[in-house]
Amino acid sequence: MRPLERVEARDKVTGAARYAIEYPVEGAAHVVAVAATIGRGEIESVAAAEVLAMPGVLAVLSCENAPKLNSVDDAELEVFQSRTVSYRGQLVAAVVAETLETAREAAARLRIGYRAEQHDVHLRDGQSGFRADVDQGDPEAALAEAAVSIDETYTTPAEHNNPMEPHATLAEWNEDGLTVHDSNQGSTTVRDTLAKVFDLDPAKVRVISPHVGGGFGSKGTPRPTAVLAAMAAREVKRPVKLAFTRQQMFSMTGYRTPTIQRVRLGADADGRLSAIVHEVIEQNSTVREFTEKTAGPSRIMYRAPHRRMAHRLVQLDVPATSWMRGPGETPGMWGLESAMDELAVTMGIDPIELRIRNEPETSPEDGLPWSSRNLVACLREGAERFGWTGRRAGREGRTLTGMGVASATYPVNREPNTATARAEPDGRFTVRIAAADIGTGARTALTLIAAEALKADPGRVTVEIGNSDLPKASLAGGSTGTASWGTAVHNACEALLAELDAPIPPEGVEVTVDTKEELESQEKYARHAFGAHFVEVRVDIDTGEVRVPRMLGVFAAGRIINPTTARSQLIGGMTMGLGMALMEESTMDLEFGDYLNHDLAQYHVPVCADVRDLEAIWLDEKDPHLNPMGSKGIGEIGIVGAAAAVANAVHHATGVRVRDLPITPSRLLPSL
């Protein structure tokens, strides 16, 4: 397919694209959320009367007056249904007022009485009770007998998603039910959840989300904003607007758990792995169980007869963990790919050669054949382009230089979807599906997929997404979007084309498809995307500053639908990997029990000056076992492995192995 510029680019650049609470609504009131200021305990009182007396305050909502809601499987959505405080920063009350300023002031003044209990927010090693996910062979014996072994612990800090657009909802009730303009990664899911929470027929709920300013997983599940806004709008009988503040996004909207990963590798004298053990300690809130499957990628990356992958969840009085930028694979490949580099260094084997020697014929997890696996080709292509061969650690004045490599992987999954394709007599086509474009380019990719199936110019195709009235669709998450929605769009368009043998009648021709059966009957293959990151670093000896002048990602992700937006996604992922490697870190306040970072001045992500010569390319991978487009997801693989490649380059340059992210001057300088 020929590259296509983002179809809504002009709307976004000119400001015509509206985000959730930007919709102009007559008479909208404003909601401001109030966060708990204790780490654990009970709400004893809410002094609502004091702020209700302020001019312009319309309502105070809390556990003292909230309407009863139905439970769903996420207790975070049980807004104000209990007096229990499970973590500091939890949503415990809200103020509705005529203006945003009044609502904020009233929220600041609202006094809530608590009975506080001692909180525990400190994730540490020491408790027993791993839950093994994979146990093959006898890894302990294999490690004991190995010619060479690595046994190291790698950690990642808590990391917050921080999309530019905060979690936000505009809610309005009328005779037709509930309408919300909401910032999310899937309008169908938000509709179904709100219908259940408020005991409504899903047909009475309409979720409108044509443009979403990023989510990175944190908008993948419906968030409390949607429930709270709907509750408040019903209470004051007016439309309301609610956006979490940047400060609230560090407690109310999810984040990645910190991880403590012990990785053990055993190898023979040639570097062939006999054992891989990846044991992970993570935290969980007391309100919502969520497992970051950090050891997941170790199931499939390398061949080894003896294997153990295990997770232990430590329940703490912390905010609820959730999806964040490649959950599982992203932290897990930091641990595994750092350990692989350590093994290569210990054995004096080139890190690329070590990986090639451990390439599995079939999936080590279940013995299934690969639908396609081109990790080795990515490593070789990248080595050639990056100038890997003969790499030497160098020194220029007070600067040390070096290069590092790490592998990347991400599973390829599809979810069932429905889509409608419609032809008009004037030669135009419209495709409808409740997909979400969270900045990824999904709308554009689906336009290309439809145009190809229709054998039409993309300019004749309009794709409508981001609205729960459209045919129901799965989430933008887990790198499944384009493959899942695309299958439905492709099938609908193909079926439509088959019906267009006669002139199109004035009322048009329309076809709707459901991909459920096709997905259930797909052949059994191990389906994964692979990639390799190459990084050059410059380390200042005097300050410990690490800069990345050059970074290359090579990916094998099936057929790339739209090179223009695909490149943006991949280099975006790699940039997030740079952030994870060098700066992203949320710091727990052990005394008070919340994350200290409260804004983007305290939670650093890369700025333009950090991103220099950064390039993503892909192999021409043909895989007939995926979907009608032959594509694998690319939303997350760009970040996976990137942090390890940076750390491996830092080791190459300095001889210092940093095992705790991020690699800041405070961590690196003392070892230089």
Place this chain on the structure above:
Amino acid sequence: MRPFTYERARSADEALALHDGDTHYLGGGTNLVDLMRLGVERPARLVDVTRLPYDRIEEHGGGLLIGAAVRNSDLAADRTVRERYPVLAEAVLAGASGQIRNQATVGGNLLQRTRCSYFQNVTKPCNKRDPGSGCPAREGEHHNLAILGHTPHCVATHPSDMAVALAVLDASVRVRGGSGERGVRLDEFYRLPGDDPSRDTTLDPGDLVTGIQVPPLGMASRYRKVRERASFAFALVSVAAALDVADGKVLDCRVALGGVAHRPWRARRAEEMLRGAPATEESYLRAARAEMEAAQPLRDNGFKVPLATNLIVRTLSELAPSKPGDGS
């Protein structure tokens, strides 16, 4: 936020007259407005002083007089500043982002508040924000807080880059108060926290900063800032330095540190040791170490001691080959 009135002063006298106890002067608002949103600052009145006639950079007694309403971007771009005081232009450009520098004023830059997490969170104690409530940073998160001059009451750092350069330039702040206009040397303008960290400066309530007087320098100078990303981050440690070397000897030398104390930290001890000493790395290292003997790092910010030491040595070494006043 608390309701407030906004007024734009047309003269310094009017600004002073409009100021009652519950007032803040408003410059670019890049820090004050954030703090108002957070509830850290809750003034009843804002008096906008950006239209006062202090928006020029003028020759003054062989040096410069920089108006308090000059925008940071204009200061950094000024040809005279870049030629004669590269340390000042470099320091301003090392701060914030282009957009913020376009908005921020020189006076506001001087008076910005610490970025300590506890100070910015009204649900937690902080002696600077709420005197007597305590300082959780001391035992809590302080990896980017003070190593010098702190007290049990406060371990905050001053965030300005520009002020560190001004410290090394021996600048003084022009202040209009109830009793007329006066000059306050930068050393006397900023305070250490002592037992009253609520006050960052020695200004009296209602005092209006009208400008900064920078005397002639006559030495090569530069600014080097270390931060956790390549741009748009506060300093872990920064160094402003000026050096005059002849015949292999240090004739004169000034060094100030940022990111290490409640105010820009003038390294007087190092300066004294260096005057007359050979202009060598050994001298610089000896002097830097002597300066850092006063450091009292906290649990998690000990890395700032070697960082500051290295940065002093490196910056002076890089200055040494230059000829005085060549502006490089």
